[in-house]
């Protein structure tokens with residue numbers, strides 16, 4: 001009897017605590033939703049705010065143009081410097097999709113990601129407002145002959161490590177975000193050369209911007225693309241790993257993944273790296289501008305990891321958190337890479353110094369589509 005009575009008291013107590021816990025959790029969730037909605041409202045701008053900020057989208061304020069639209073430098077009414085992305089969207093791309101994208105981007109907030117500080121939706125006009133990064137993009141400071149600056153070895157290592165950290169964060173966030181377009185122009189640098197990944201979360205808004213549709217813009221970035229993504233549209237986090245590997249080699253080498261100023265065998269960075277790896281001449285890959293001011297151990301480690309990232313088969317590429325651990329020395333590198341992704345081989349065959357890359361690649365892929373056997377498994 002006593003036991004029964006105690007049992008039912010315990011049962012009631014358990015029920016009450018569960019009810020209390022669930023109510024609190026529900027309360028917390030709805031509070032979180034409300035505060036998120038309030039936050040999104042607080043960073044909403046009108047198009048006239050942005051016109052004011054960018055001097056009516058004056059050409060002198062234009063920072064550049066990418067696959068998602070033009071980017072303008074602006075100063076908001078409170079004096080904050082921003083970069084305003086004027087999205088090219090189709091009328092059928094609805095309000096909800098855009099708002100979902102804004103939510104997704106704001107949810108992924110992290111120190112190594114370019115922060116979204118505002119948005120604007122008016123009719124068919126859609127804008128994203130980002131923090132302004134003073135040093136602009138890695139493509140400008142590392143790869144562009146006219147705008148490049150000297151970046152020492154320590155800073156290069158810092159940049160590679162922080163990009164890896166940012167990508168690992170995107171891949172492990174809930175919901176997962178696959179970038180799909182990691183390249184030097186999407187890595188922005190603040191005044192202390194801390195890198196931040198830009199253009200994340202936009203792939204969902206532009207699902208038809210598959211990289212296999214050729215535009216002159218896309219063709220310029222082909223060297224970053226994992227073969228399975230380029231040829232079959234298979235986008236997983238391992239496609240980002242591949243692009244990261246190519247980017248890491250660019251940072252070590254101080255050159256673009258495709259540089260027609262070099263002789264044929266050096267034109268494609270990934271092919272050239274593989275050749276040097278096989279011949280045990282990895283020091284020849286390191287940017288000659290660094291002279292002897294770099295650590296050979298660190299450079300070889302980075303190159304080794306980059307080759308693992310660019311393996312043909314996505315399954316054999318490491319996750320980004322593993323990549324990070326290997327780069328910073330928290331995990332050993334126990335695997336030897338084999339020849340990297342097949343796309344490089346496809347590109348190399350018809351590549352010449354004069355012909356435009358788009359046509360050459362289209363021809364190669366047309367041939368592949370005509371052939372009955374798959375190419376990515378080989």
Ligand SMILES: Nc1ncnc2c1ncn2[C@@H]1O[C@H](COP(=O)(O)OP(=O)(O)OP(=O)(O)O)[C@@H](O)[C@H]1O
Nearest residue numbers: 063064065066067071083130131132133136185186
């Ligand atoms: N937040 C920012 N701060 C400073 N400059 C920026 C910022 N965002 C973009 N830019 C500049 O605008 C240019 C265009 O950026 P955008 O992201 O639209 O295109 P992209 O990176 O060149 O190409 P893609 O669309 O293929 O990624 C960049 O190269 C960079 O110089």
